[in-house]
Amino acid sequence: MIGDEQRLQELAGEWKSVRQSQIVQWESSLRALTRETTDIKATGRWRTGRRTLLEVLGVHHLELRLVACLAWVMRPEGHHGLGDQVVRGMFETLGVPFDPAARVDVTVEETRYTASGVRTRADMVIRVGGFCVLIEAKVNAGQHGDQCARLAKLWADEAATLVYLTEDDRGHDAPGGWARLTWRDIAELMAPLPASASAGARDFWETLGGGGFAMPDDRTRFYLRHWRQIDEWSALRHEAVKEVEAAVELGLEGLNPAILAEADQGWFTEGAFSTYELTRPSWQLGALQAAIALQWHGPGLLTDGDTTWPYVGVRVSSAKSLSRDPLARNLTEKLEKHAADVGWTHSQIARGWLWWRFVKPTGSDEDLASLTENCRSALEDGWRALSGPIDSVFETAEKLGDPDTA
Template sequence: MGNLISEETLHKLEADTSFQQLSQKMQTLNIFEVLGITNAEIRHSNFLAWLLDPNGNHGMGDKFLREFVSKLGQREVVPENVTVCIVRREWQHIDLLVLCQKEKYLLCVENKVFSEEHDNQLRRYRDMLLEEYPGYTMSFAFLSPDGIAPLSADDQQYWQPVSYVDILDAIESAKGGSALLPEVNMLLDHYTAAVRRHIVGDDNIKKLCQDFYDRHKEVLDTIYENCKTSLNPICEVAEDWCREKSEQGELIFSPQWSNNTYTRFTTETIRKLFPQHTKPISGWKTTDMAFYEIIKRENYFKITLSLCSDNLTDEQRAACDRVSQALNRPDRKEDWRWKRIRNWPRHTIESEPNSENYKEGIYRYLNTNWREIQKFENDLLNKTE
């Protein structure tokens, strides 16, 4: 076919049922996307504060509060009467604080959607609350997209990990049996769709994409190779950085592992920690079961370390367990397929793509993350050997 795509081929793409379903999903109006707040951590905390307030005008009473706390394995600690609870935002820099002063109960939530822990904040928050509210029964939730545990073993004793999938489950459970106003139902549905699309991933969309790609791989690869730079200007810069590091022998990179959203690379250390398949049978259709992924958006990017459980051998599963134990992050689900075991903070791109310092700024952030990745790998090797 070369680089020529016939008009007939393009019509076949448009007529594909997976393409039509994808188009319908992607064009569906979403109020959170319209307002541009899907990637704003503070807006997610504001929305959760509204849901956690038993007196909020959502009409669910204390149902969401109880469902949320149940995700911590502590449903029974919530007082029977929480009608006089108040919800505070950013009190002493704490993201969310639910206070039931009469019943002497509090829920503290640290929300990490697009950032990571810093300055021993979890320990400081807990110490502060113990001093400020002596005699209270307390619940501490560490909320993140994937439900990862805090970094410190000490914090893990008190802060229970919660994922955004848990949030969506809690919303669904809280809605059950409630006669909610149409506008409330609409808002909850829009929020659920936005979280699936921008934070935790939509399995249905992923399946439609994979089905569509499998049927039209050759033509889609041709379109991608000719358009990816213009679709997302960070793509070219991220791939250039990976290519340079690969030529210097610092990491392992191949452009075929990447797309407009993800630029993927791995290292010798990661391949040592997570043995490769003998054939390209991972979820990425490669021999690697683990990749660093540079997740790219129009004005920001972040790096994660992700695993795929497709076709794992007993040796590979043992490697996953060994690393999870070293990181003090046990699996919360036995049937996981994709898992991010480490997230680095996102970097906002303030320069315009055609400006002189656009590439320089991205390289600076990537090099900072690379130094952190090297330290992370050395520490992980020491803990697993």
């Protein structure tokens, strides 16, 4: 028996040594990968976010804006610098004769009316040398009712070639009698971009998917080189988040008994948010209820965002709009000084937090013992500093019966 215990101790020691060695290797690899990503970023080869100005402005999915850009590059005399490349390429793709000497007339939102007075609008109509092309453009949408049938009938006098322009080839069947094109096809008509192409033309081309998609960028190549290590490390996050949550819960289990005797307390979960509250029955008047609370967002813990760590503060809830609630505004004003005494200097009344602050580990992020203690002391300090002033506000408001004068 003694031999078995000794062997177990030896195995435990060996396992601990292996884990320590593995962690040392991980830290070395992480430093090397950090240096590699720093070099890629420094030379402008690690790119994230929006690629083009149209995307930055948020208009890359707005149909009217894209149609306006398309009309611009269709007009040969435009400052885009493409000449008649796009309009000529479209006519040739559709098998419509194109006369380079003829005037190119492009109109958007051209409107006609049915015999019964129903207004019907064509997104774009292009006329060149007696030939007409009508484009019905779609972005994140399909045709509505008999829209395409009305368009075909109303422009039949010009024997218009009908084009159904959509985002991609999936789930957007062209109506009978309509040619099918995608926005990516428009990008291909613009290629190759001539040296005279303007910055705006290039931005539109790239927004539509021109260039840059055939080969992975350096950020993607980095992941392809190191995905096994990254995948192994990412699995650690789940364990780390559970440890953070356990550290927070441990701190709340050790709250001062004298405070617990004074307060109603409890947990509740709303979506991915976990909340622990200290409150009193008297902290409710009408639709508004207040509490001193600690909250965290599980998916947001240990991520680079607004919910990296738990936060503690004065939390209010109401069926009314909090920013317009006179009692909520009064609480915000009357508690400001007391909240500042415990470092609760943030205020977001519209989101239900009058005064609050983050609760983080002391020193390094890995010091979860300090996170436990900090969560406990934050709630206790908040209760001692704010429970009396909150009592006073509610008592005065109830006596006066008018939160505006409390």
